Amino acid sequence: MKIRSAVCYSFDLNYEGALAYMRLIGPLRRSGINIINGIENNQIIINRVAEGDVVIIQREFPKQFDNYKKIIELARKEGKPVVFDLDDLLLYLPDNHPDRQSAKFGPSLLPMFQALMEADLVSVSTPKLRDVLAHYNDNLVVLPNYFDDNLWRLTPPVLKDSSREMLTIGYMGTPSHKPDLGYIIPVLLDLIKRYPQKLRFHFWGVQPPTQLESLPQVKWTPWYFSLYKDFAELFQTQSADIFIAPLVDNLFNRCKSPLKFFEYSALGAPGVFSRLEPYADVVTHGHNGLLASSLDEWKDCLIQLVENGELRFQLAINAQAKIRENWLLSQNAFRWEAAFQSAINIISSNREQNNGMVSIVKSINLQLFETFNKNELEQLRAEVRAQQSEVKAQQAEAKAQQSEAKAQQSEAKAQQSEVKAQQAEAKAQQAETVLNAVYSSRMWRWTASLRWIVGRLRIIRGKLRSFIDG
Numbered sequence: 001m002k003i004r005s006a007v008c009y010s011f012d013l014n015y016e017g018a019l020a021y022m023r024l025i026g027p028l029r030r031s032g033i034n035i036i037n038g039i040e041n042n043q044i045i046i047n048r049v050a051e052g053d054v055v056i057i058q059r060e061f062p063k064q065f066d067n068y069k070k071i072i073e074l075a076r077k078e079g080k081p082v083v084f085d086l087d088d089l090l091l092y093l094p095d096n097h098p099d100r101q102s103a104k105f106g107p108s109l110l111p112m113f114q115a116l117m118e119a120d121l122v123s124v125s126t127p128k129l130r131d132v133l134a135h136y137n138d139n140l141v142v143l144p145n146y147f148d149d150n151l152w153r154l155t156p157p158v159l160k161d162s163s164r165e166m167l168t169i170g171y172m173g174t175p176s177h178k179p180d181l182g183y184i185i186p187v188l189l190d191l192i193k194r195y196p197q198k199l200r201f202h203f204w205g206v207q208p209p210t211q212l213e214s215l216p217q218v219k220w221t222p223w224y225f226s227l228y229k230d231f232a233e234l235f236q237t238q239s240a241d242i243f244i245a246p247l248v249d250n251l252f253n254r255c256k257s258p259l260k261f262f263e264y265s266a267l268g269a270p271g272v273f274s275r276l277e278p279y280a281d282v283v284t285h286g287h288n289g290l291l292a293s294s295l296d297e298w299k300d301c302l303i304q305l306v307e308n309g310e311l312r313f314q315l316a317i318n319a320q321a322k323i324r325e326n327w328l329l330s331q332n333a334f335r336w337e338a339a340f341q342s343a344i345n346i347i348s349s350n351r352e353q354n355n356g357m358v359s360i361v362k363s364i365n366l367q368l369f370e371t372f373n374k375n376e377l378e379q380l381r382a383e384v385r386a387q388q389s390e391v392k393a394q395q396a397e398a399k400a401q402q403s404e405a406k407a408q409q410s411e412a413k414a415q416q417s418e419v420k421a422q423q424a425e426a427k428a429q430q431a432e433t434v435l436n437a438v439y440s441s442r443m444w445r446w447t448a449s450l451r452w453i454v455g456r457l458r459i460i461r462g463k464l465r466s467f468i469d470g
Contacts, residue, residue: 003340007052007080009038009061009071021228022259023085026148030333033340038071054340057119058085062111065369072118080341084119086112087145089129089255096179097252110368114361121343128277129255136357139346141339145257146329147266154323157268157378158314160241160309166197167306170240170262172204180253184246185209189215192217200241241312242271242305246298247274258282261289265323272301272313281405284328288318311408353363362435 008026012020014037028035038048044067049055055075062068075082091109093100096400105112116133117121122140124130130140154259160167169191171181189211191199201208205224212218221238225231243264247253256278264271273279275291283289305312 003033003053003337005036005047005052006036006054006056006340007036007038008056008058010045010056010058011039012058013037014039014225016228017226018228021151022145022148023058023123023143024056026150026329027143027146027333030150030329031078031337033337046070046074049080050078052080054083054343055080056083056085057115059087060090060105060108060112062115063108063409064138065365068111068115069199071388080137081120081340082118083123083340083343084115084123085123085143086116086133087125087257089132089252092132092251092255094116094179094248094250094252098176098178098455108255110361111364113335114358114365117358121339122345123339124131125257126255133253134257139343141342143335144327144332144338145259146332147262147323147327148232148329151229152262152266153236154320155268155298155322157270157313159313168200168206168239169205169242169244169302170202170238170264170269171244172205172235172260175206176204178209179248180246181206181209183248184244184295184298186269186300187295188212190299191306195301199306202238203245204235204293204353205257235263236266239267242302243267243269244302245273245279247276247278248275249274253278261319262323262327263318265319268316268320270305270312270319272298272305283319284320289315289324305329312319314353335339367393386397464466 006024008020009335010020010024013020013024013035024035025276034319036048038045038054044064049071055071057068057071074080090099090105092114100107113136113310117136119137122133122137123139123143124133125143125145126144130142130458134140171186190425192201192212192215196217200219201212202219202221204221204392207213207222208218208220212226213220213364220431223231223234243260245260245264247256251273254277258273258281259274261271261279261282270289272290272292273283275285275293275297280291283291285291292301292306294300305315361366
């Protein structure tokens with residue numbers, strides 16, 4: 001059976017975020033596999049399971065636990081293989097990771113663990129991630145994050161004379177990388193002291209560390225993109241002479257993919273990367289990039305690149321050659337179809353694996369979500385009561401404000417009348433001044449035309465007096 005369509009349940013799919021684009025949209029389109037979106041207008045459409053050849057559940061979707069259970073049940077009934085796609089080791093977030101501190105994935109972890117164990121196939125982004133998760137499912141496949149040559153182009157490197165021009169060291173990343181940037185701060189501060197007139201730093205996305213932010217050599221371009229293709233388009237208009245990709249050494253980071261190597265290399269600039277699996281698997285030190293394990297090595301590597309333009313140029317050339325040889329999505333998209341085909345072949349044997357452990361996790365999840373739903377219902381009821389009280393208070397306040405507004409309107413009308421009266425009095429005084437001037441003139445007695453003017457002034461004065469008195 002040839003895989004022609006995949007029903008995808010991913011929170012990222014509707015707005016084509018980075019996760020969905022790299023793991024689903026880009027490779028499936030290149031493979032000729034039709035994507036059937038299981039979520040539309042924020043509604044999870046369970047019956048779509050029957051429409052595809054394979055069902056793909058991505059990352060933290062299982063936190064929608066009731067819907068997740070129904071999707072699994074229908075997939076089993078329809079004989080559809082279920083693939084759980086995971087690109088990060090979210091089950092092992094380090095203590096200082098911003099997403100752990102905010103508990104962003106807290107409600108998702110145990111449902112994700114259940115999906116990891118009961119899926120027919122688990123697709124992951126790196127060999128290290130596969131090795132860590134292999135204990136929980138016998139069927140894992142590595143589908144790497146490739147360089148999508150539909151979105152990205154390789155800008156030819158330029159040999160720059162650093163003795164005459166300023167150099168820019170760049171970093172691009174999300175706020176989740178704050179701990180990684182914090183690790184390298186001493187090196188960056190040292191470089192600023194060493195090359196005060198030669199170096200500047202540009203940060204895209206994540207805010208620079210406070211020790212750097214206020215320095216004149218530091219530039220920050222904050223941005224956030226819903227669409228991954230918008231990010232790719234704009235980032236390719238940027239430039240830097242050297243890029244950095246520091247990572248704190250922990251299991252979570254060791255399981256990440258080398259995306260920054262691709263994105264930096266696309267701009268035609270070399271990089272210094274942490275000597276951990278994501279980069280050590282693709283970077284040959286001194287050939288297509290530099291690797292650093294300690295702060296001293298980071299400093300030495302960056303000094304080399306600052307002072308050696310030829311080295312920068314050659315590393316960038318070789319990095320792009322590496323991408324062309326091994327990492328173009330157009331040359332590797334077939335791997336997705338092959339993986340999903342294998343899911344069909346193993347569907348019958350995979351479902352009973354780790355049956356005891358899966359049963360325990362299922363039971364825990366059921367109990368947790370039953371309790372959660374009850375507590376959530378009570379909380380919602382309490383919130384409704386509080387909101388009703390607040391609405392009543394707001395209604396009372398609105399009535400009071402309306403009364404006050406009416407009083408203010410009446411006062412305003414009185415003030416307007418007083419102003420009009422003052423204006424009328426002023427006009428009357430002006431008329432009386434003119435009248436007195438005419439009366440005092442002996443020409444009044446001699447000139448009939450002036451007497452007519454005086455008559456008109458008397459009429460005006462009388463009308464003004466009537467307006468004031470009335």
